[in-house]
Amino acid sequence: MASFSLPPIHDNPDGSWGPSSSNLPETFKFKDIPYAPYSKSDKLGRFADWNDISGDNRQTVSGAAVNPRTGPRGRRDAVQAFGSGLPSAFAFQVEDESSFSLVDNKTGAPRRGGAFGRGRGTTRGSTPYNARGSQRGGRGGFTNNRGAGQRGGRRGWRDWDKNNRTRESSVAIDPSWQMLEEIEFHRLAKLRLEVDEPEEIEAYGRLYPYNKAYDRITTKTERPLQPVDRIKYNTTTSDDPIIQQLASKGTAAIYATDVILSVLMCAPRSVYPWDIVIVREGDKVFFDKRDGGPFDTVTVNENAADPPQDPTAPNPSNPNERTPEPSSINTATSLSLEATYINQNFGFQSVIEAPPPPAIEFEKPNPFYGPDETEPLASCGYRYRVFDLGITEDENIKICVRTEVDAYLPGQGNPLQGQGLITVRALNEFDPRAPGAGGAPDWRSKLDSQRGAVVATEMKNNSCKLAKWSVQSVLAGAEQMKIGYVSRANPRDNTRHVILSTASMRSLDFAAQLNVSLANGWGIVRTVADLCLKMPEGKYVLVKDPNKVWCPLCFLDRGAGALLPVIRLYAVPFSAFVGDEEGAAFDEEAEP
Template sequence: MSTPSFNLPQIHDNADDAWGPSPSHLPPQFKDIPYAPYSKSDKLGRFADWNDAEGAGRAAAPIAGGGTTRGTARKGREQAAFGSGTASAFGYFHVEDEASFSLVDNKATAPRRGGATNFNRGRGGARTTTAAGNKATQRSGRGGYSQTNRGTGAMRGGRRGWRDWEKTSRDRESSVAIDPNWRMLEEIDFARLTKLRLDVDEPEDVDSYGRLFSWDKTYDRVSTRMEKPLQAIDRLRYNPTTSDDPVIQQLAAKNTAQIYATDAILSLLMCAPRSVYPWDIVILRDGDKLFLDKRDGGPFDFITVNENATDPPLDDKDSINSAGQLSVEATYVNQNFMFQTVKEDQVFDFEKPNPFYSPDEVEPLASCGYRYRVFDLSVTEEEEIKLALRTEVDAFVPATGTAKELLTIRTLNEFDPRAPGAGGAPDWRSKLDSQRGAVVATEMKNNSFKLARWAVQSILAGADTLKLGYVSRANPKDKWRHSILSIFTLKPTDFASQLNVSLPNGWGIVRTITDLCMKYPDGKYVLIKDPNRSVIRLYAVPMTAFIAEDIEEEVDEHDSAN
């Protein structure tokens, strides 16, 4: 009878603090075969779960409303950490498909009749509600019980994200049609933009133009009990793009700066990570100079409404509460509010007259002052990067002596607190005086991008005060008649702090974008915000791009005039 024996196999110690053999001691038959390495510190979880009758060890799948399917949230959390310590060769990611992916509950349900939900009433008033993917909620007519499924937030007022899968996905169109022949040069997501920072000193005032009217102080006493109707006033106010500004052209001829822009364009760029709706900026490089322009009729000429709301206004063109109709209404309200709240009995003239006004014009000129200022964006003492900016102020308040308090004037408008897209805003007429903080907080949430831009514009212009008017429709069904309910007086720097606006971050974004444009040769470029993602892209476009559109608009205006 032979004696049993056991030969101890050769063991190779792994000095890399990992499980399994060292790569230098792999058997020949296992070399060049990919495997998933993991560290000794990685959490493995369960290899198999015999309590899961339908699939042993199956990872829990997340669902749209939060939680996991079939109550396996705890198991999913344990298994998710496997292999997290190292990069896996088996991970597959498809960026283009991720944005359009949505998970649908595919559990078997009892057959239903009629619409999305059936109500079957029995004796004694009992009611059974059957919803897709949820356990029924049963309520007895004589004080029975209620049972709801856990993990999906199906109860009224449930967890955040309840019924999110039922919301209609909105695919917005780009602000400009992208030609297939355009060449994409750069793509930057907003997460990268929020990490930039550049400290910029106080600007140098180069020149000032225009005439300002004084602020009518009687409007500071307006309230919901003493509201004033908004009037339609005909005035001329000019807002040409950067390249069409004759003062900018003179500054460029003198090599005053390397970058030229307006406060409307620059504030959008500085607050870009807050934007939701699409926009575009036309960039022209000429030698060592860079001009940031807007397109005529583009998004810069209109004011958005509730852009940052959880459920923004719909895109229904037939509704007066659609995003486009509300934008036109907000622009109309803002312009007439500026004209109405100033009086001409006191004026303040800047050094030079309005550079855009022609004596041949019939309509009178609106109150507006243009301040041209130069900011130094240099990072080191060796380089010299300056930005010439045209800023605007809207009125003034006489102060002691010869001092003037410069104002910028803006408005928020209420359309219908019960309409879709209102963003949960309270009724202004009933809450604006008694619960002002709640109204302001809601507007700061729903219009974060717009308010941040206004605060930045006021700071760039060197305005001392921002007058913010609250204007509501006289009738929720009529978008052309409005009433002024209240006016807030704000310090631009304090308002920016309340909105959590970081000017150094904004300057970092401006410097980064301009540096990217300076890498490429002379020509025309366009910076486009993706309509459905938090991404901006830089395209190289022909020099003739957008010129045909401007010519068509001029022809249409000429034909309509005749």
């Protein structure tokens, strides 16, 4: 029969937990061994590492010292000994180190493709440092600069903060303004509306023929950009006398210009802030711009990962902090004024004013040129076109748009019938090595041999600007676009420029290449029009928020909300934006 006997119990008369040291049996030989504590960072691998040398904390393999944390080959997956963070009672102490001798003291030969090889470690025929001084490796190579091996190169000063910098709104939001609507950009991207061909009401102005010699310019036959004194008007919608006449006849319900309409149709691509003033008078709606607002200048590298920055305001919490400021000619404001100057002068210079071929006169002369003007007019034609935004036949929602064309192509048909009309624009290069260049290649060395790389970079960095240009060309009914590549004669001088090349493309094909959806643009216009037609008579402003807004209900980012750009519609008093001092100050600053 099985039996069970209880083990001896050692009672502690002191009353504390556990047996006392006096009652322990003599057979317990390890009573004087202290408790070995361990730190929380130690890995629970082995209870004791008998090969650990606590005094040196290193092991040797083939005569080379090896860190026990990384292993003999430098791997980080080696298991750390349990309790190695603190002195261990089980550490194996070496009493006599004189008996230690090296087994192998030969230097290992470099592996093929390593630092001394010509394999995958370095690029063949290249130096380990590039012109900017940052270390670079070839395919499979390594770099010592943190982030230099990533795409886009080495990270600069406070790159982590560049995307988080707050921008100022294009218009100061008064606390008394009432916000009526807020629309996220991802909602605008889902809108669609197919619009038929427009009806041309009237045409004004004079057009000069385009000089085809500019199509043959290369980087080796560059031509200087010359300032030309010409007058070209950029009048807002409400101040246009032709639109006022058409509105009195009830031609349409909504009136706008192609510049304002293109910003609205390309709103999901925009990064910089903008605002549109909306005036409701009776059953008519006018889309206006402010004098000196963002519609009067051209942006530069708006969609780049690191766009040009203006000097940052001093940190109020740390006024002694010094922040590196960009060069005065490479700030966002200076580049915008420079790009506007280049666009205007390239359009003035690339036409032939002296016949032959002759200039084309539209039905009526320029409506903005007064009898007191003495300077000659620039080549420009205004076409007033009406688009039907109605979804059904019962809806009568039409928009009248004033569009502009810059020149015509000789031998491409009759311009009076809308044949051979073109728009002329210009891209500018300031300094490929300056902050905000967006990784653009040097045009002088790449424009002739690798034009595709230059075009792809510009389409990435200036996606919104190019999209607006293509939309304006399509709205005006221009068959082709002429885009010039203009660079500084000296990267440190923003007053002298040269024309390096000129590209020609069809307007619709270029819009498709940019992935511009005209149906989506018309859907955005119809949505904003419906909002304005529901409002009572008054004055409103549509503002693109300069920064992204947290949307907790948006499920774009794993269902946890996302930061989204938005546009807001505010109700403002009629006295708002009248005699805007900001616009006057902007004009005075831009005059020099």
